[in-house]
Amino acid sequence: MSLPKPEDLLREDEVEFVAIRAQGAGGQNVNKVSNAVHLRFDIGASSLPEMIKARLLKLRDQRINSDGVVVIKAQQHRSLERNSADALARLREMIALAAFTPRPRRATKPSRSSQRKRVDVKVLRGRVKRLRGRVGDS
Numbered sequence: 001m002s003l004p005k006p007e008d009l010l011r012e013d014e015v016e017f018v019a020i021r022a023q024g025a026g027g028q029n030v031n032k033v034s035n036a037v038h039l040r041f042d043i044g045a046s047s048l049p050e051m052i053k054a055r056l057l058k059l060r061d062q063r064i065n066s067d068g069v070v071v072i073k074a075q076q077h078r079s080l081e082r083n084s085a086d087a088l089a090r091l092r093e094m095i096a097l098a099a100f101t102p103r104p105r106r107a108t109k110p111s112r113s114s115q116r117k118r119v120d121v122k123v124l125r126g127r128v129k130r131l132r133g134r135v136g137d138s
Contacts, residue, residue, distance in 0.1 A: 009048055009049075009052065009095055010048075010088075010091065010092060011046075011047055014041065014042070014045070014046050015039060015040075015041050015091070016039070016040040017037050017038070017040075017087075018037070018039075019035060019080055020037070020038060020075075035078065035079060035083060036073065036074065036075030036083060037073070037074045037075070037084045038071060039071070039072040039073075039074070039088065039091060040070070041069070041072075041091055042068065042069050042070075043056050043057060043064070043068040043069070043070060044067075044068045048095070052095065052098050052099050055098035056094070056095070059097070059098060061094065063094075070091060072087045072090050073087070074086045074087035074090070
């Protein structure tokens, strides 16, 4: 059973945006006002699979509250639409990180048959060397 892509897991109606007008910090362009966005996403109330919910709650991320609410703040761009798209992309990244399962590693020990094959080759080489040595002695 394969999970859908992380982009498909997130439903847009479960994400809540809070728009905030943020004044730029004092500097050369003090008048820059960005339309900041606070994205709120409740992990417990979402329609994500239980396995991904549990992994999201275990993630060590300061954006996840103790009660399972993800708050992502975005105020990089001036437009509200670009900030909300940026915050949504970061939430999708977080879900993709939780949905990722590494492939199982193969056994590090060599199999019994390959061990036996190595021993047989060593024995065979020893026999051939011994035979060659005898032929050269006479």
